[in-house]
Amino acid sequence: MKVQETQTRAKKGITRVIFSRIGIIAALLIVQILILVGSVYYLREFLPLIYGLIIVIEAFAIVHLINSPGNPAFKMTWVLLILVFPVVGVLFYLFTKMQPGTYRISNRLAVIHLETRKYLSQDTEAVGEMWENKPANTLLAHYLYKQVGYPTYKNTEVKYFPNGETKFEEMKIRLREAKKFIFLEYFIITEGLMWDTILDILKKKVAEGVEVRVLYDGMGTLTTLPWHYNRELEACGIKCHVVGKLTPFLSSIQNNRDHRKILVIDGKYGFTGGINLADEYINHINRFGYWKDTAAMFTGEAVNSFTTMFLEMWELTSGVEEKYDKYLLPRQKGWQRSSGYVIPYGDTPFDNENVGEEVYFHIINHAKKYVHIMTPYLILDNEMITTLTRASKSGIEVIIMMPHVPDKWYAYAVAKTYYKELITAGVQIYEFNPGFVHAKIFVSDDDTATVGTVNLDYRGLYLHFECGAFIYDHPEVLRIEDDFQDTLKRCHKVSLIEVDKRNVFRILVGKVLRLLAPLM
Known part of the structure; x- marks a missing residue:
C-alpha cells in the first residue's frame, strides 16, 4: 500500500x-x-x-x-x-x-551609462590623498573612473556582516527608518520568513508614502516566485520589473543575468554582498548545511554609486528615462574623520571591461603579505590561474576558501580539476566543513578588501551583471580578515593526497565539463 x-x-x-x-x-x-x-x-x-x-x-x-x-x-x-x-x-x-536583442540592450546601456556619468564625478582630493598613501590603488581608482565611471569616495562608513542573519537584522532596522525611497535589486527572491518580513515592511512604507521599487532576475527566480509575481507587488503599490524574463523562445539574453544584490534606502544606506532574499541565506532553513555568506552596508557618499547602478538597470528594463538627481545626495563639504576609501563598482557583460576580474587581479598583484579569498565556485581562466600561482610562488600567502557541501555538483566537479595545479604552486585551499560558502570576498594585507557579488567563475567574471565595493585603509577591513580567520577554524585544508584519492569517474567527469566551463 x-x-x-x-x-x-x-x-x-x-x-x-x-x-x-x-x-x-x-x-x-x-x-x-x-x-x-x-x-x-x-x-x-x-x-x-x-x-x-x-x-x-x-x-x-x-x-x-x-x-x-x-x-x-x-x-x-x-x-x-x-x-x-x-x-x-x-x-x-x-x-x-x-541576436538583435543583445545588441539593442548593449547600445541602450551604453547610452544610459554615458548620460549618468555627470552625476558621479571623481573627487580629485580623495584620489590625491590615496596617491600619497598607496599609489598602486590610485591606478585602480583611475581605471574604475575613466573606463566605467565609478569614482572614489572618502566620506563613507562601512559595516561588514559575517552572515545573513546579521545583515537581515540591520536591513529590517534601516527599512523601517525609510522616509523617501527604497530600491531593491536581487538575483533571487523566495517566499518565506525573510522575504515575507521584508515585504510586510515595504507595504507599510508604501502606505506611508515611501517610494518602493523592486528589480529581480527572471532566471534567478524562475522556480522561486509565481510567473506574474511582479503584478502582485504592483497591486500593493510597489513598483516592480523583472530583468531578463524567461520566454519560450530561444534567446541568449537570459545568459546575461542580473546577479547583483543591491539595497538602497533614502540614498543614505547602501547594501551589497552575496546574500539574496531567501531563507537559506539567513539559515532559517537548511539546504546545504550552514550557509556562510557575507555583505556590507555603506553609509555616506559612496551610496550614490549604488543608487545610480540601480536606476540604470531600472531605466534599461522599463525603457523610461530616469531623473537621477532626484535620488542622489550632494557631496559633503570638507572631510569627516578619516574613514578610508570606498569605490563601489558595477560590471556588465556589454562594456568590454571585466571590472570584477580587474579588481581581483589588482588585489592579488599588489599584495605584500597575503590574499584571502572566499568563493562558492572555482572555474578559472588561464589569466587567473597564472595570477594566483605567481603570487603564491612569490611568497604571498594565498588561501582560497571553498564549500565542502556544494549546491551544484557539476560546478564542484569542475572546481576540483584546478586543485592540484593550484596546490602544487603553493596556493592553499580550504573547504568549509559545516556546509556551503556563498561569500565573494577578497581581503589582503589588513588594509584592502572587496565585498560583492562576483564569483570566481566565467559567469561571474564575464557573463552576468555584477557589483561590489573596493575598500582600502578602512578599519572594517580588519573585521573582514577576522571573520576569514574565524571561518578558517571550521575548515579543513585540502592536501594533494586528498586530491589524488578522488574517484576516477569524478575526475573524468570534471575534466570533460571543464571543456565546457565557459558556457556553463
Missing part, C-alpha cells in the same frame, strides 16, 4: 512539473532545438549545396573566432563545439552572436 502511495505521489509530482510554466517553457525550447538540429540533417539530405555553404561558413567562423578579441577559453570552447558538432555548432554560434 505504501509503495502504491509513493508511486501515486511521484506521478502527481511529475505531472505537476510537466504542466507547470517551467515544464511548458522547457518543452517549447526543446522543440525549437530539435527543429534546428533536424533542419541541419534535412539540408544535408535534400539541399546539399546549402549544406556545403554552411560548412564553408563554419571554416570562416573558426578563423573569425581565433582572430577576434576576447578570452581564449571562450574561443576554445566554441571551436570545440563547432568541430565536434559540425553545422549545428556553427549555427548555435551564429545564433548567439547575431
Whole structure:
C-alpha cells in the first residue's frame, strides 16, 4: 500500500512539473532545438549545396573566432563545439552572436551609462590623498573612473556582516527608518520568513508614502516566485520589473543575468554582498548545511554609486528615462574623520571591461603579505590561474576558501580539476566543513578588501551583471580578515593526497565539463 502511495505521489509530482510554466517553457525550447538540429540533417539530405555553404561558413567562423578579441577559453570552447558538432555548432554560434536583442540592450546601456556619468564625478582630493598613501590603488581608482565611471569616495562608513542573519537584522532596522525611497535589486527572491518580513515592511512604507521599487532576475527566480509575481507587488503599490524574463523562445539574453544584490534606502544606506532574499541565506532553513555568506552596508557618499547602478538597470528594463538627481545626495563639504576609501563598482557583460576580474587581479598583484579569498565556485581562466600561482610562488600567502557541501555538483566537479595545479604552486585551499560558502570576498594585507557579488567563475567574471565595493585603509577591513580567520577554524585544508584519492569517474567527469566551463 505504501509503495502504491509513493508511486501515486511521484506521478502527481511529475505531472505537476510537466504542466507547470517551467515544464511548458522547457518543452517549447526543446522543440525549437530539435527543429534546428533536424533542419541541419534535412539540408544535408535534400539541399546539399546549402549544406556545403554552411560548412564553408563554419571554416570562416573558426578563423573569425581565433582572430577576434576576447578570452581564449571562450574561443576554445566554441571551436570545440563547432568541430565536434559540425553545422549545428556553427549555427548555435551564429545564433548567439547575431541576436538583435543583445545588441539593442548593449547600445541602450551604453547610452544610459554615458548620460549618468555627470552625476558621479571623481573627487580629485580623495584620489590625491590615496596617491600619497598607496599609489598602486590610485591606478585602480583611475581605471574604475575613466573606463566605467565609478569614482572614489572618502566620506563613507562601512559595516561588514559575517552572515545573513546579521545583515537581515540591520536591513529590517534601516527599512523601517525609510522616509523617501527604497530600491531593491536581487538575483533571487523566495517566499518565506525573510522575504515575507521584508515585504510586510515595504507595504507599510508604501502606505506611508515611501517610494518602493523592486528589480529581480527572471532566471534567478524562475522556480522561486509565481510567473506574474511582479503584478502582485504592483497591486500593493510597489513598483516592480523583472530583468531578463524567461520566454519560450530561444534567446541568449537570459545568459546575461542580473546577479547583483543591491539595497538602497533614502540614498543614505547602501547594501551589497552575496546574500539574496531567501531563507537559506539567513539559515532559517537548511539546504546545504550552514550557509556562510557575507555583505556590507555603506553609509555616506559612496551610496550614490549604488543608487545610480540601480536606476540604470531600472531605466534599461522599463525603457523610461530616469531623473537621477532626484535620488542622489550632494557631496559633503570638507572631510569627516578619516574613514578610508570606498569605490563601489558595477560590471556588465556589454562594456568590454571585466571590472570584477580587474579588481581581483589588482588585489592579488599588489599584495605584500597575503590574499584571502572566499568563493562558492572555482572555474578559472588561464589569466587567473597564472595570477594566483605567481603570487603564491612569490611568497604571498594565498588561501582560497571553498564549500565542502556544494549546491551544484557539476560546478564542484569542475572546481576540483584546478586543485592540484593550484596546490602544487603553493596556493592553499580550504573547504568549509559545516556546509556551503556563498561569500565573494577578497581581503589582503589588513588594509584592502572587496565585498560583492562576483564569483570566481566565467559567469561571474564575464557573463552576468555584477557589483561590489573596493575598500582600502578602512578599519572594517580588519573585521573582514577576522571573520576569514574565524571561518578558517571550521575548515579543513585540502592536501594533494586528498586530491589524488578522488574517484576516477569524478575526475573524468570534471575534466570533460571543464571543456565546457565557459558556457556553463
